[in-house]
Amino acid sequence: MLRKKPTSPEHFSATQAAKIADVPYQTLDYWARTGFIVPTMAAAQGRGTERRYTFEDLLALRVARELRKAGASMQALRRVVNVLRAERNPLAECRLLVVGSDVALMSSCDEVMSLLQKPGQFAFPAFVCDGPKVVKAIRLQIRKFAKAA
Numbered sequence: 001m002l003r004k005k006p007t008s009p010e011h012f013s014a015t016q017a018a019k020i021a022d023v024p025y026q027t028l029d030y031w032a033r034t035g036f037i038v039p040t041m042a043a044a045q046g047r048g049t050e051r052r053y054t055f056e057d058l059l060a061l062r063v064a065r066e067l068r069k070a071g072a073s074m075q076a077l078r079r080v081v082n083v084l085r086a087e088r089n090p091l092a093e094c095r096l097l098v099v100g101s102d103v104a105l106m107s108s109c110d111e112v113m114s115l116l117q118k119p120g121q122f123a124f125p126a127f128v129c130d131g132p133k134v135v136k137a138i139r140l141q142i143r144k145f146a147k148a149a
Contacts, residue, residue, distance in 0.1 A: 010054060014039070017053040020141040021061035028061065036078060037061055058138050059131070063096065066129045070098040076116055083115045096129040 014032075017039070018025040031037045032051060037060050039051040053061075064077055072080070080103045084094065095106040102117045 012053045012058065014051040014053070016145060017051075017058055017061060020138060020145055021058050021065060022141070023061050023065050027065075031061075031064070036074075036081070037064060055138070055142075058142075059134055062134045062138055063094075063129055063131070066134070067096065067098060067103065070129070072098055072103055073101075076101070076103055080115050094129075094131040096131075098129075 012020065014028055015025065017023075018028045021028075023031075028037075032039060037057065039053040039057050060081070064081075067077055067080070068074075080096070084105075096115075097104040097106055097112065099114075103115050104112050105115055106112045
């Protein structure tokens, strides 16, 4: 029998995280197993244990999903995540742009920096992943999920 931890408003099971972040469970599982986006609250410790995701993990999942939908490769996503972690840029405050095969960080309307190809070079955005908008969407999904439970 699987052991389950009680659900907390700050911590979410893998099933809940997949629904809230709108990421297929198989993708969420793959990302966790490969170390791309690992739950920070509790990683799976073999059979019978459950991954526990935080709000920040949900943001990372949704941002990764948005960038994948915009055409960013997994290799590019891994590099972007590593750069953002190294720079300690919170995803909730980032605006990410997909520009061809590059992903850029937009600090303001006139500050767009390449994260992959040519740092600091200006590019015209093809897609914008708006961190604050993702935060709002995740909070809305959490409220919907809580009402349905």
